[in-house]
Amino acid sequence: MIERLEAVPGTEVDDDLTAAGLLASIRSARTAEDAAAARQLDLAARWADLHPPESIHSAATFTSGRGIGMEVEEPIAGEGCPTVAEFCVAELGTVLGISTVSAKRLIGHALELRHRLPRLWTLVQSGRVAPWRARLVAEATIHATPSLTPEAAGWVDAQVAAVAGRIGPAQLDRLVAEAIKRHELAAYDPAADPEDGYLSVDPRHVTVHGEDVHFAGTVRIEAEVDLADALDVDRALVHGAELRKALGSTESLDVRRAQALGDLARTQTALDLHSQGRAATPSTQDGLPAAREVVLHAHFDARSVEDGDTVFGPTGRLEEGQRLLLLEQVRSWCGDSRTKVTVQPVIDLNAHLEAPGYEVPDRIREQIILRDTTCVFPFCTRPARGCDVDHVIEYDHDAEAEGRPQPGPTLTPNLGALCRFHHRLKTHTAWHYDVIGPGEFEWTSPHGHRYRRDPTGTTPLDPLVIPRPQRP
Template sequence: MIEALAGPGARGVEDLTASDLLALARDRKAAEDRASADLLVVAARWADLHPPESIHSAATFAVPGCEHEEPIAGDGAPLVAEFCLAELGAVLGVSTTAAKKLVGHALELRHRLPRLWAQTQAGRVPAWRARSVAEVTIHTSPALTREAAAFVDAQVAAVAGRIGPAQLDRLVAETIKRFHLADVDPAADPEDGYLHVDPRHATIHDDDVHYAGTMRLEAELDIADALDLDRALAHGAETLKALGSDMSLDARRSAALGDLARTQTALDLAGSGADPQHLPAAREVVLHAHFNASFDGLATVFGPTGRMEEGQRLVLLDQISGWCSDSRTKVTVKPVIDLNADLSTPAYGVPDRIREQVILRDRTCVFPWCTRPARGCDVDHVDEYDHAAEAEGRPQPGPTGTSNLAALCRFHHRLKTHTAWRYEMTEPGTFEWTSPHGHRYRRDRHGTTAIDPLDPPGIPQPRRP
């Protein structure tokens, strides 16, 4: 039941007329927009309270495939202590990375896009639209100077933020040319100036896995590359049909793209008479799939679905069977590890078998809301290992055993080491975290739960400019 109207004689939604429902919808949407704008104010003020200190570096974004990092907001926005963002994200129920984006957008808007910030706080531009502009101006390459960002701000504010992605890309490209931020060919057609911002990309949306075990690929290609790829996919689809495939054309084109990813050699040798059994392995991609197994005395019986570590998604048994049927696929079956056994060693270093048990038990980094796969995490001693305990004849307070080990990504491992965040393992695979401000969270294999009581009423609202 949704209480539609507050106060004496309040009615439920089912008692409202069509006009009442429209009024309620408008009211709730306005409240949602106001709350989103207020959250940007809170995020900016949180940043003000947490400038970088001697022990903390400034918060940045890692750039995939590069050695450098990008600031969370552009030139002219203040720096923010990297560790403070974890607590903000935790109370919002989002990852540290998502909190980093929120604060970066708030600072970008307040300091480099002030007109758009004012319109957002006045309710004329929705926060989501303003944040989409900030995301572009933060990560534009080459980076926008303060003056260039101000030019973008003026243009976007003039249309009250009503600008689409393509228009915004053109505006940024024009800004880059106008402020001489990149070398531009003077003979180039001015109408084609937007091409100086290279739009090419190939993005695998690994956070959007379909229940059927498929994943979406989005790409922007050079025209010649796109046409070549189209011809290759058409040829691959026809080849699969000739080999007896009864899949649809779209499915065959998708499978042909997978073949391209696996090996160009296979395409070159198709029809050359080479025996597929003797082709070299096309690739080495390590996937970790887990299926429950039970024994009836004769055979192992698997359920129809299992869990794929990569992406923390379900995977169909039929898909695994298809992958394994390829003669060029190397399949390794590892022995089952009892996740309830308490494995330990007197040494500080974590042996592979104990590490694997922790990885399988925790699945991801065990910090609240973090989703980084455990296989790429550090294995942390929950209670610190005392290297001098044995020499001094004292019991080891932080033994190296699965009852005292947890998977933490490198960032949250550093956060636990250098800040007032603390956690304990209350039972195998279940952790309770306490933040520097006393907020508590329970993290287990099912996710994160806030275990704080609701905040008392009377929290002051952020002042609007």
């Protein structure tokens, strides 16, 4: 049985279309999509033009890092592009329904294309190159190491434009590397193959993608190391996997290799701690201290039964990455003799906690972290545990001395989790928010756009107004 679906206005499709007609319609839709994306890039660049850095604003940058807890500032576009007031990015992001980081990336790509990759920009605006392809090139030239000068970026632009943007990631990497070599941005290695497009730029790194936690409680580790080191690691993993199999493990080879990598890390940590002669720490049966120092926050529903015991639900939430977690996984971690497990007291998220003064005590901070889970700015997903706890109504430090009631007391209904950027945004700009319920906030932007933020996410409160196209 075939049901007839009601078409969304403006997207009606003739039911009598042939296969060729359907393909033509799909192609037409893709062309319209690319044109809209190119227009969005142009508008993002114009938005940046309206917001140069002001006296109280810094230029917008990216905060990124190679590992958990390691952060560096990177420009949103390369040398020669205009800088942008950091706080203007948030309003663009919320209007588009994306995070501030994604809005920075959109503006950065637009400026990089317009100012440093002008040939590619022209091809995008004329519809000859898909915007997503051009943005891949912009991403590569913005974050190249070492940084590309305007001349080096222009050389990449010329090469990519010559093939109308049809270039794969590997070819793009080679072009960027050759641009670095041609413009002497890094020392040349005479031993390197002169026919190879790569330089003596050291590509070694180990990156732990700690913010992208799989529901199974795993993370990706990406590395590029010396060949000799890679062979040594591989031999160690082969040995570790075979040892686990000999001891009775029925896991797959891939799982045993992953476990062997963890064994390597824990063994080294334990040896280091043991040799340093630290003060007494919880030790295992072999006399070595507990080596696993990674902290994970898992939350499970619990209930008391008649005999006074506490029973946990089968599924919970891993705070890192906001992922589903199984109770059996936690039990397996607890079974590792080198894993230290701490159980925190149950916190009632609906209780109204209060403290005198401005400082937020740990018990209230933990309640806010668990209630909000992330920064409560529209579309922000930064985990609340790394955020500030903000007084929604500002705390008046002079109220008590002047005998006035405190307008912004330190109590649960007046607190919200804000990442450092959005905390500064709220403090220094016309953005403001109000509490409308437990863990529920209503934000208003400088241009009057309103957003509701609650535990389920962000909801725009303004009707979508699409301007009529102007006749030429």
